[in-house]
Amino acid sequence: MSIEVANVSKRFGDFVALDDVSVSIPSGQLTALLGPSGGGKSTLLRIIAGLEHPDDGRISIEGRDATLLRPQRRNVGFVFQHYAAFKHLSVYRNVAFGLEIRKRPKDEIRERVQHLLALVHLEQFADRLPSQLSGGQRQRMALARALAVEPSVLLLDEPFGALDAKVRKELREWLRRLHDEVHVTTVFVTHDQEEALEVADEIVVINEGRVEQIGSPDQLYDAPANDFVMRFLGPVTQLGSRLVRPHDLELRAGEPYGAMPATVQRIVRVGFEVRVEAVTAAGQTVLATLSRTQFQALGIGVGVGSPVSLRLVDGAPSVDTGEDPAAEAVLVGT
Amino acid sequence: MADRVRPARSRRPRPGPITYALRIVVSAYLILLVAWPVSLVARNTFADGFGSVRELLADPDTVHAFRLTITVAIIAVVINTIFGVGMSLLLVRFEFPGKRLLSALLDLPLSVSPIVAGLALTLVYGGRTGWFGPTLEDLGLRVVFAPPGIVAATVFVALPLVIREVVPVLEELGTDQELAAHSLGAGSVQTFRRITLPAIRWAVVYGVVLSLARSLGEFGAVKVVSGNVLGETRTATLVVEEKDLNFDKPGAYAAAFLLASVSVACIVVVSIIRPKEQAR
Amino acid sequence: MTSVLAEQIEPSATGRPTGRPTGRPTGRVRSGRLARASGLAFGVSMLWFSLLVLLPLAAVLVKSGERGWSGFWTAITNEQTAAAVRLTVGHAFLVTLVNMLMGTVIAWVLVRDQFFGKRALEVLIDIPFALPTIVAGLVMLSLYGPTSPLGVDIANSRRAVFLAFLFVTLPFVVRTVQPVLAELDRDVEEAAASLGASSFTTFRRIVLPALTPAIAAGAALSFARAVSEYGSLVLLSGNLPFRTEVTSVRILSSIENDNLPGAAAVAAVLLAISLVVIVIVDVLQRWVVRRG
Numbered sequence: 001m002s003i004e005v006a007n008v009s010k011r012f013g014d015f016v017a018l019d020d021v022s023v024s025i026p027s028g029q030l031t032a033l034l035g036p037s038g039g040g041k042s043t044l045l046r047i048i049a050g051l052e053h054p055d056d057g058r059i060s061i062e063g064r065d066a067t068l069l070r071p072q073r074r075n076v077g078f079v080f081q082h083y084a085a086f087k088h089l090s091v092y093r094n095v096a097f098g099l100e101i102r103k104r105p106k107d108e109i110r111e112r113v114q115h116l117l118a119l120v121h122l123e124q125f126a127d128r129l130p131s132q133l134s135g136g137q138r139q140r141m142a143l144a145r146a147l148a149v150e151p152s153v154l155l156l157d158e159p160f161g162a163l164d165a166k167v168r169k170e171l172r173e174w175l176r177r178l179h180d181e182v183h184v185t186t187v188f189v190t191h192d193q194e195e196a197l198e199v200a201d202e203i204v205v206i207n208e209g210r211v212e213q214i215g216s217p218d219q220l221y222d223a224p225a226n227d228f229v230m231r232f233l234g235p236v237t238q239l240g241s242r243l244v245r246p247h248d249l250e251l252r253a254g255e256p257y258g259a260m261p262a263t264v265q266r267i268v269r270v271g272f273e274v275r276v277e278a279v280t281a282a283g284q285t286v287l288a289t290l291s292r293t294q295f296q297a298l299g300i301g302v303g304v305g306s307p308v309s310l311r312l313v314d315g316a317p318s319v320d321t322g323e324d325p326a327a328e329a330v331l332v333g334t
Numbered sequence: 335m336a337d338r339v340r341p342a343r344s345r346r347p348r349p350g351p352i353t354y355a356l357r358i359v360v361s362a363y364l365i366l367l368v369a370w371p372v373s374l375v376a377r378n379t380f381a382d383g384f385g386s387v388r389e390l391l392a393d394p395d396t397v398h399a400f401r402l403t404i405t406v407a408i409i410a411v412v413i414n415t416i417f418g419v420g421m422s423l424l425l426v427r428f429e430f431p432g433k434r435l436l437s438a439l440l441d442l443p444l445s446v447s448p449i450v451a452g453l454a455l456t457l458v459y460g461g462r463t464g465w466f467g468p469t470l471e472d473l474g475l476r477v478v479f480a481p482p483g484i485v486a487a488t489v490f491v492a493l494p495l496v497i498r499e500v501v502p503v504l505e506e507l508g509t510d511q512e513l514a515a516h517s518l519g520a521g522s523v524q525t526f527r528r529i530t531l532p533a534i535r536w537a538v539v540y541g542v543v544l545s546l547a548r549s550l551g552e553f554g555a556v557k558v559v560s561g562n563v564l565g566e567t568r569t570a571t572l573v574v575e576e577k578d579l580n581f582d583k584p585g586a587y588a589a590a591f592l593l594a595s596v597s598v599a600c601i602v603v604v605s606i607i608r609p610k611e612q613a614r
Numbered sequence: 615m616t617s618v619l620a621e622q623i624e625p626s627a628t629g630r631p632t633g634r635p636t637g638r639p640t641g642r643v644r645s646g647r648l649a650r651a652s653g654l655a656f657g658v659s660m661l662w663f664s665l666l667v668l669l670p671l672a673a674v675l676v677k678s679g680e681r682g683w684s685g686f687w688t689a690i691t692n693e694q695t696a697a698a699v700r701l702t703v704g705h706a707f708l709v710t711l712v713n714m715l716m717g718t719v720i721a722w723v724l725v726r727d728q729f730f731g732k733r734a735l736e737v738l739i740d741i742p743f744a745l746p747t748i749v750a751g752l753v754m755l756s757l758y759g760p761t762s763p764l765g766v767d768i769a770n771s772r773r774a775v776f777l778a779f780l781f782v783t784l785p786f787v788v789r790t791v792q793p794v795l796a797e798l799d800r801d802v803e804e805a806a807a808s809l810g811a812s813s814f815t816t817f818r819r820i821v822l823p824a825l826t827p828a829i830a831a832g833a834a835l836s837f838a839r840a841v842s843e844y845g846s847l848v849l850l851s852g853n854l855p856f857r858t859e860v861t862s863v864r865i866l867s868s869i870e871n872d873n874l875p876g877a878a879a880v881a882a883v884l885l886a887i888s889l890v891v892i893v894i895v896d897v898l899q900r901w902v903v904r905r906g
Contacts, residue, residue: 051804071807078808084801088823097819098809142805149809353727360723361735363716366757367781368738374756374763375749421659428652438892443667445835445888447842448747449862450881453869454670457677457878465673490666522651544744551746553845554862558869571748571845578752578849587756590749597744605737 002027002185003048003153008057010043017043018054019209025153025187025202030179032200033189036232040209041189042157048187049078049155062152077146077184081158083138085130091117091141092126098149116144119178136167143175147182156188160195172199193233197221205229227319237287239310241321248316249288251276252309253298259311262286264304278308286310372594378583379591386584387591395565396573396589403570406481407549410488414545418496419538423530425497426504437501443493451490452558455483479561484569487555492548496541503537504530540604547600551593674885677878689879697856698864699883701775705860706840709779713836714829717787724788725795743785747845750781754850770852775860778847779840786839787832794828795821827902831895838891842884 003025010018017040025031033041046052048059050071058067066074086094095116099109117123120140130138139159146154159175160168176199179186190196196203197217205212205220205228213225224230227243237246239260252259262278265285269275274295276288288310295302302308312318379386390396425437443451459477460467470477477483511533515525553571560567568576570593577586678686689695724736742750754777756762759769768774798821806816844862851858861880868877 049804049808051808071804072810072812074808075810076808078805080801080805082799082801084799084805086802086806086820097806097811101810101815145805145809349727356719356723357727357729360720361731364720364735364738367784368741371753371757372741372745375753378756417659417662420655421663424652424656424659428656430656434896438896439668440663441892442671442888445838445842445891446671447844447862447865447881447884449844449865449869450674450842450884451670453865453874453877453881454674456869457673457874458670463874465669486666490670493663493667547744551744551749553746553748553848554866558866571746574746574748574752575848586752590746590752593746594749594753597746597749598741601737601740601744605740 002062003187004058004060005044005048006058006060008044008047008054008059010040010047010052010054010056016209018047021057021206021209021211023204023211023214025185025204027185028183029201030176030186030188030199031202031204032196033187033204033206034193034196034200034232035191035206035212037191039207041191041204041206044206045155045157045187045189048153049076050074051078075149075152077149077151077154079139079142079146079154079156079159081161083130083135083142083162085138085142087130090127090129091122091133094130094141095144095148097145102149112148113144116148119147119181120144134167135163136171139163139171143178147184151184154184154186156186158189158191161190168195175199197233205232207232222317224317224319227321230317230319235287235289238284238321239286239312239318240284242312242318243321244312244316244318246275246287246289248313248318249286250311250313251278251288251290251298252311253302253306254308259309260286261307261309264302264306264308267304276308278310280310372598375587375590375594378587382584386588390585390588390592395568396585398565399568399573400570400592402481402484402567403550406484406488406569407546409485410492410549411542411545413485413489414492414496415538415542417493418541418545419500419534422497422500422504422534426501427509440497441494443490448487448491448552448554448556449558452487452555455486455490455555455559459483459486478559479563480567483559484556484567487559488549488552491552491555492545495544495548496538499537499541499544500534503534507533536607539607543600543604547597550596671885674878674881677875678882680875680878685875686879686882689876690883692876694855694859695861695864695876695880698859698861699880701772701859702841702861705772705775705779706837709776709783709840710833710837712780713783713787714833717784717832717836718791718825718829720788721791721795725792739785739788742781742783747782747843748848750846751778751849754778754781754846759850769850770854770858772858774851775847775858778850779843782843782846783836783839786836787829790828790832790835791825794825798824827898831898834891834894834898838888841887 003023005021005023005025008018008021009016019040021040021044023044033044035041043052047054048061050066050069054067058065060066061074061076071078086097089097092113095113096109099112104112113126114123117126120143122137122140122144125133125137125141130141133141139162143156143159160171163171172195175188188199197220200217202214202216203220204214207228213220213229215223220229221233224233227236230236230243230245235246236243237249238244239249250259260280262280264276265279266277267274268277269292272292274290274292276290276295277285278288279285290298421440425433425440446454456464456478458465458467459470461471461476461478462468464478467478475482477486507530511529512525515529520528551571552569553575556569557572557575560569560572562568562572562576570589574586574589574593577583577589678689681689690699720735720739724732724739745753754774755769757764758766758774758777760767768777802820802824803816806820807813811819842862843860844866847853847858847860847863851860853859853863861884865877865880865884868874868880
C-alpha cells in the first residue's frame with residue numbers, strides 16, 4: 001500500500017470535514033476520491049499532501065509515517081484546480097522549479113524538463129509565460145511541474161474542474177494514457193462520476209466526511225453499497241421499495257406477467273433513448289429508459305394511458321431503501 | 335468549485351516565532367512613527383485643560399483663519415467633485431486621442447511639490463508679472479494674495495482624488511445597465527441620475543472625504559499664493575506655523591489638534607463606510 | 615479594512631489598473647465620437663484643467679528657460695541649491711529604501727496575520743496621508759524634538775529631514791502592496807511548498823516576484839512625495855542652508871527673494887522627477903495587467 005490513511009478526522013470550526021476516515025491507496029494505481037461538493041474529499045487530499053493538518057489520525061506514505069511531516073518533505077506532487085502557475089516564470093522555469101530547489105545539476109534539470117515537456121506536449125511552449133497558455137495547457141504544465149520531482153505520489157485536486165467540457169474530456173483520456181506510461185501512484189479528486197468511472201482503477205466514494213464505499217468502477221456500479229452510492233453514480237428510480245436504474249427495468253405492453261402493472265403517463269424521446277414514465281397501481285411514478293429499438297419492439301399501440309408491466313432484469317443491482325412503496329417516487333437525474 | 339471549506343483554513347495551528355517578531359516590529363514601527371507622536375499632540379493640547387483651545391478660539395484673527403480654511407475647503411471640494419465626476423465619465427466612457435496622456439497628467443498634482451504648485455499659479459495669475467494676472471486685476475479680480483488664489487491652490491492639490499476613486503468603479507460597472515436604461519427609454523440625464531450616480535455614490539463619497547482632508551490641510555501651495563495676511567488670507571495651517579515660530583507652543587498645538595482631529599475623523603469615516611459598501 | 619490609498623495607487627493583481635482608465639473603450643455604443651453635450655463637457659473640463667494645472671506648470675518651464683540654458687544651469691548648480699537637491703534626493707532615496715522594506719513587512723503583517731489591534735494599525739497607516747503637513751511636522755517634533763519624552767532631539771538636523779520624509783511617505787508602499795498580497799493565490803505558495811520550497815524560498819522566489827511591481831510602484835510614489843515635501847519640514851528641520859534645507863524650501867526662498875526664474879529652474883527639476891515617476895508607475899501597471 002502506498003498511502004495509508006488511518007482514522008483521520010478534521011473539523012473547521014463547527015463543520016466536520018472528515019470523520020474518522022480510513023483508506024488504503026494501492027501503489028501504482030489511479031485512485032479517484034469521488035463525492036459531492038463539501039463532502040470532504042479535497043480536505044482528505046490536502047491532508048495527504050500536508051497542506052492541512054488532521055485533528056486526529058495518522059497518514060503514512062510509502063510506509064513512512066508522514067502525519068507530522070511538512071509538505072516540503074513528503075515528496076508528493078500536487079496539482080491544483082486553478083493550476084497555481086508561477087505567473088512570473090516561463091513554462092520551462094515552472095517545471096524546473098522543484099529541481100532547482102533540490103539543487104540538481106543544470107544539465108540534469110534541462111534533460112528532465114525537456115523530457116517532461118515532451119510528455120505533456122508543451123515542448124514548443126517552453127519559453128512562454130503561463131498567461132500565454134490555454135487552461136488545458138496550463139494544467140498540463142502544472143502536471144509536468146508536479147511530476148518533475150519524481151514524487152512518490154501524485155495528487156490532483158479537481159484537476160479538470162476549471163476547464164470546459166471538451167478539453168476536460170480530452171485531458172481525462174490523456175491522463176489515463178499518461179498514467180499508463182509513468183505508473184506513479186495517483187489520487188485525484190472529482191465530483192464527476194463519469195470522470196471517475198472512466199479514468200480510475202479504484203474509486204473511494206466520500207460523503208459528509210465519511211467513506212461510503214471503496215472499490216473498482218465495476219464493483220461500485222454493479223454492487224453499490226448503499227443508496228447514496230447508487231444515486232451518485234447515475235440516474236435512479238424507485239420501484240416498490242427498491243432503488244433501481246431506469247435502464248435496468250424491463251417494460252412490456254399489455255397484460256401483467258407476474259410483474260408490477262402500471263399505466264404509461266408520459267413518453268419522452270431523447271435521441272436514441274426513450275424515457276417512459278409509468279404510474280403503478282400504488283400511485284408510484286417509475287421511470288424506465290429503453291433504447292429506440294426496444295421501444296419499437298413493444299408495438300405501435302403503446303402510448304399515454306396504455307397498460308404496461310415493469311420488471312427489474314435479472315442480475316441488475318438494486319438497493320433497498322426501506323421506504324414505503326406507496327410513497328412519492330424518487331427520481332434522480334444526472 | 336471544489337468541496338474546499340475555507341472558513342478557517344488552518345495553515346499552522348499556532349503562529350511561529352517569525353510571525354510574532356514581525357508583528358512586534360510592525361507595531362513598534364507604527365507606534366513610534368505615528369501613534370505616539372500624534373497622541374502627544376493631543377496630550378500637549380490638553381496639558382492644561384481646555385485653556386489653550388479656548389484661548390485660540392478667543393482670537394478673532396485665528397477664528398477668521400479657520401473660517402477661511404473651511405470656506406475654501408468647501409468651495410474646493412464642490413469644484414473638484416463636479417469636475418472629478420465629469421472627467422471620470424469622459425475618461426471611462428469615451429475614446430479620444432491622447433486619453434492615456436491625459437489620465438497620466440491628471441495625476442500630476444499629487445506628485446508635484448506644493449511649493450511648485452504655488453509658484454506655477456503665481457506665474458500665471460500673479461498680480462504684477464503673471465501671464466493673466468494684470469489683465470484679471472484690471473477686470474477687478476485679484477487672484478494671487480487673495481482668497482481666489484487660495485481656492486485655486488487648494489483645488490490644484492486635491493484635484494485627482496475624486497477621479498482616482500470614481501474611475502475604477504465606473505470601469506468595473508461597465509455599460510450594460512446604462513444601455514438597458516436607454517433601451518427602456520431613459521434619457522441621458524435620467525440614466526445618469528438613476529443608474530450611474532447611485533452606482534458611483536460611495537466612490538464619490540470617499541473622494542469627497544479625502545479631498546476635504548487634503549483641502550483643509552493644504553499648506554505649502556497656500557503659503558505661496560495667499561500672502562499670509564493676518565486676518566485676511568491667513569489660513570488655519572498658516573496659523574499653526576506662525577504660532578510655533580512665535581514660540582506660542584500651546585496655541586500651535588491647539589490649532590494643530592483641531593486640524594488633526596478633522597483629518598483623523600475623515601480617515602475613520604472612510605474606514606467605517608468602506609466595508610459596508612463591499613458587503614452590499 | 616479599508617484603505618484610503620489602496621484604490622488610488624494599486625496596480626491591481628486582478629488585472630484592473632485601478633486609478634486610471636485603460637485604453638480599452640468601455641462605452642461600446644457611444645465610443646468613437648462624442649455627442650454634442652459630452653463634447654461641451656469635455657471642452658469645459660479640459661479648459662479648466664488647462665487653466666488650473668497645465669498652463670501654470672507650463673509657465674514654470676517657460677520661466678525656467680527665461681535666462682537661457684546657461685541661466686538655468688547656473689540656477690540649479692548654485693552651491694546652496696545643489697546642496698539642497700543632493701540632500702532631498704539622497705534622503706528621499708534612503709527613505710524609499712526603508713519604505714520598500716518596512717512597507718512590504720507592514721503589508722504582509724496586515725494581510726497575513728490576525729491579532730488584536732490590527733484594525734487600529736490599519737487606521738494609523740492612513741494618518742500621514744490625511745494629516746496636514748504642517749501638523750505632521752509638529753507631530754514629529756513632539757516626540758523627536760527638544761521636549762521629547764524619549765530624550766531624542768533631532769530637530770534642526772538632517773535626521774529630522776529623514777524622519778519627516780519617513781512619516782509622510784508611510785502609506786505608499788503599504789497601500790500598493792496590500793491589495794496585491796491579499797489577491798495573491800494561496801495555491802501558488804502551497805504548490806511551491808509541495809515542490810520542496812521552504813517558507814523563505816517560497817517568499818523569495820514566488821511571493822516577492824509577484825509583489826515586485828507593486829513595491830516598485832509604491833516606491834516611485836514614495837520617492838516623488840519625499841522629493842516634493844515641504845510642509846512637514848518647516849517646523850522640524852530648521853531649514854539651515856547646506857545642512858537641512860530641502861529643495862522645496864530653496865524654491866520658496868527664491869520666490870520670496872523675487873528670483874522667479876531661479877525658483878522656476880529648480881521647480882522644473884522637481885517637475886521632471888514627478889513626470890518620470892508617473893511614467894514609471896503607468897508602465898508598471900500596464901506590465902502587471904499584461905502579465906495577468
